[in-house]
Amino acid sequence: MTGLVGKLRSAARMGPTNRNLVGEAVLALAVARLRSGLRSFKQLAAHLGGAIPPHAPLPPLPALSIEQEATVRSIRWAVGAVAPWMPFRAVCLQQAIAARAMLARRGIGSVLHLGVDTSTCKMSAHAWLDVGVIKVTGYPVDPAMNEVARFA
Numbered sequence: 001m002t003g004l005v006g007k008l009r010s011a012a013r014m015g016p017t018n019r020n021l022v023g024e025a026v027l028a029l030a031v032a033r034l035r036s037g038l039r040s041f042k043q044l045a046a047h048l049g050g051a052i053p054p055h056a057p058l059p060p061l062p063a064l065s066i067e068q069e070a071t072v073r074s075i076r077w078a079v080g081a082v083a084p085w086m087p088f089r090a091v092c093l094q095q096a097i098a099a100r101a102m103l104a105r106r107g108i109g110s111v112l113h114l115g116v117d118t119s120t121c122k123m124s125a126h127a128w129l130d131v132g133v134i135k136v137t138g139y140p141v142d143p144a145m146n147e148v149a150r151f152a
Contacts, residue, residue: 021078021102028098029083029090036093048097048112048151058152061109061132068108069134075102076136095137096129103131110136111152115145 036044045051052058064072079099083090090098096112103110110131117124126145128138 018074018078021074022082024102025075025078025082025098026086028101029079029086029094032094032097032101033086033088033090035097045149045151048100050151052150052152054147054150058111058150061111061152064108064132064134068106071106072103072108072131072134072136075099076134078102079137092138093125093127096127099129099137103136109152111150113138113141113147114149114151115141115147117142117144117146119144 035047039047076099079095079102083095093114100110100112108131110129113128113130115126115128117126126138126141128141129136130139
């Protein structure tokens, strides 16, 4: 917990925008942890929105303004900066859910991808989030990862 407290203390020296984003990222990651831990995958998927098959075309997202692009990058920074310091392991799915919620509050659409790697004996899963060409969380994605669902 000391690491998170230190991160929050250093956020106090930041400008108000970054300080607020760090606080929001902490809360969003905690909520994402609760949602992903207390719900079945079916319930979680319903919360994320309608699934789009991996090879189906995505609905077009509106073009971002320069301010919105800056907001996306700031949210990417805040979630990435706070996740390692949370008192729980904030994994890729929780980071993607948290960033997606923060973006949605600002009216910015995103695409959350879920993938699995079955190339080894031990199956692994991964989640990543993007807004158009902006990579938000979960990058780089292992080339062995097979996308199984998208939520837009």
